[in-house]
Amino acid sequence: MPNLEHLKKQAKLYLKQHRDQYYPVAAAIRTVLPRYGHLDDNQILNASFKLADAQELVARKSGFESWQALKKGLQTMSDHSDNPVSKPFLVLAEPQLFVSDIHKSCDFYVNRLGFMLGFLYGEPPFYGQVCRNSARLNLRHVDRLPFDRDQLAQEDLLSATIVAQEIKALFLEYQEKGILFHQSLRTEPWGARTFIVADPDGNLIAFSG
Known part of the structure; x- marks a missing residue:
């Protein structure tokens, strides 16, 4: 606590x-x-x-x-606590995405997905953060991506999941911007409505409502 x-x-x-x-x-x-x-x-x-x-x-x-x-x-x-000792309390998760061109990635998330640039760090920049409402994604530049983009796409290996309200409205917003979806909006067997977007480096970002 x-x-x-x-x-x-x-x-x-x-x-x-x-x-x-x-x-x-x-x-x-x-x-x-x-x-x-x-x-x-x-x-x-x-x-x-x-x-x-x-x-x-x-x-x-x-x-x-x-x-x-x-x-x-x-x-x-x-x-209601039987144990007076303070317990850990998890506040927020910030997925880290590996990218080959941090400026290109920031442009995609800001101008295409409606995020805001939180910060860029380094000269030249090698680390940054983009945010939209309470969702945050950390971007880390690497000279060589530690994964195979084709494998990510074939096996739907997600890099991050973002829970959103009004998921259909968000999907339509991205559709109007011409975003190419890795997976279109659909209802999952467990009831959630989801769609998936791939960033320029193949990171799969799932949006779920």
Whole structure:
């Protein structure tokens, strides 16, 4: 179970990073807090960002709608816990995709799939992140891809699965943009509706609703 004092410190750290113009925190703010979703990094770092906003950021990353909901949830977990020792709490997964051309990959995810560029790192860049709402994908440049693209396609070997609301609307959005689907929208035997997109390096990204 996450510790409330630790989460309070994390919120204060986010607040300090914002005040210090630490650009990676802008990507987290934009991804998690919808009201900042239309702003770029500089606009976010120059916008008003208070402790209450930082606490909401921590709460949403922990799976709660608000700081008050997080505190109530922690209290409920504490009341029903037989073990007073803090337990690990998984907050977010960020799949890492191996790519041969990081600029080409970023262009695909941003201009074709509607993601936003979180950051690029290195000179020349070899690592980056793209995000759309709460979904994040990390891109890692490699000189030689560690997989066979044909095998990925033939065996439907997924690199990442993104759960989405309004899955049909997302499929139609991509269809209008001329995206070529590895798998069109369909209903799976277990009830989920899915479609799959292949990026320029053959990474298969499944969208599921």
